[in-house]
Amino acid sequence: MNKSLRKLSFPYLLWILIFTVVPLLLVAFFALTAYDSNGNLYLTLDGFRNVFGGETVAFSFFGLSLQLPLYINVFIRSLLIAIVCTLLCLLLGYPAAWIMAKMEIEHRRGSSILLFLLVMPMWMNALLRTYAWLALLEPKGIVNNFLGLFGLGPVQFLYNDFGIGLGMVYNYLPFMVLPIYSVLVKISPSLLEAAADLGADPRRVMLKVVLPMSRPGILSGINMVLMPAMTTFLIPDLLGGGRYLLIGNAIERQYMVSRDYTTGSALSIVLLIFVLLSMQIVSKNTDPDADEGGLVA
């Protein structure tokens, strides 16, 4: 293409420098600096010291009890909740994706409306979707009223791991189903027939053919669920009643409540490095040419 058109990209180069590269460098910059009482900037490692040191709290996990620095504790807990939520999304979402894909393969239609209904909530504000659960899960909410009919409850659903986990699974389930579905529909039915003809029972077909072939979809689903689940501050804020600290809230509070930009930025940097590393691990296991399972608009 014509070389003279290249100059059209120059404004964009300036743009990404200002709005993508510099802001991220600034986060690193603020993580390493602080203002003294005269308003002058000085270099410091206090931010990172606060993240990795500071007061310790007890961390207990399946009977295992450890004394850990506060933020490390929050970090590990956020990661655990995010992993559990990702696994639940996978367990719930995979069968749904498979059933829908089979409908599409066998009947060539019928799943498009299901697909549409799946995408639909993704376009609604996460805030509203999360808010909607409040009415259902309140101590006097609809679910508890329903349980009350059978003489059960009331159960405390909100402001604990359960409420937050449910909010996450609800919010991110479609992001798991879609990439898996888009890989599964491409599996040729004749492949499944061949496996069956060669003597594999349905379970073996599933384990030896379908599951391995859907790996890129699973990995891309994990990628799309794990990171938002790890970094959300909206869901713990609403369903955790603001009392429940995950890494997302911890960072948000450093900036918006305590105005400690140094610690906040240090936390953000640690989070960012962690997220990028884990995505690297996931995408290393993905075939480079099989990333179509990604964004479905």
Add this chain to the structure above:
Amino acid sequence: MKRKLNMLYLILIYVFLYAPIVVLIVFSFNASKSRTAWGGFTLDWYVKLFHNSEILDALKTTLIIACSSALLSTAFAVLSCIGIYALPGKQRRLVMSITNIPNITPDLVTGIALMLLFFFIKMPFGFVTLLLAHTAFNVPYAILSIMPKLRQMDIHLYEAAQDLGCTPGQAIRKVIIPEIKPGILTALILTFTLSIDDFVISYFTAGNEVTTLALTIYSMARKSVNPQINALSTLLFVSVLVLLVIVNLRSSRQLSRRRKSVKPGVVV
């Protein structure tokens, strides 16, 4: 039997996905202020909603920001895409991977990074920072929607147009733009929706002077029960539904047109 079980499973998943939304909508017509007990049908909350100046202001800001950032980012993306496409391969790949950065960084970090940028250059937080932030996160998405269309088109057409006497500007306007029009439309719709939908980035870059719908809902939802939120959600839900139906009809029409032109039975 197995089919029925499959159907039951899907139904349960969809009940899970839609139950909260249905409850939200039903209770927007609830005469009692309770979030959970039914007290008769009313449209009061909708009436109150349209007299709530705080919400109306937020709605106005949201729409202005969404429209202008969608237009700005798409227009900018069109020119940038043509420029990026003309770059030699190695540079192009580098630019595209930087374009992908906002895609892989968590929203939280993007929002904070932009906030620190505005804070660092001492730009007062308000409408301008909000618009800049929205445009900043929209541009990469617009580029990623337009670029594939540009790659699909036969680039010799551009040269042919010039050989036949077009100026470069005319060739872009009369040849390239019409070819990538579907991508431009996708970019407009996508950026508009992303901007309306955004909470996290607005939260960090809006400051105290301006507020968007999402920010208003957030502060209302944290304070108390307010059925006006339900009414507002219902309206938003319906608008998203209408928008998506239009987009889907459009793309399925395109798809069937494309299907006709390929061999029947080929999966597109």
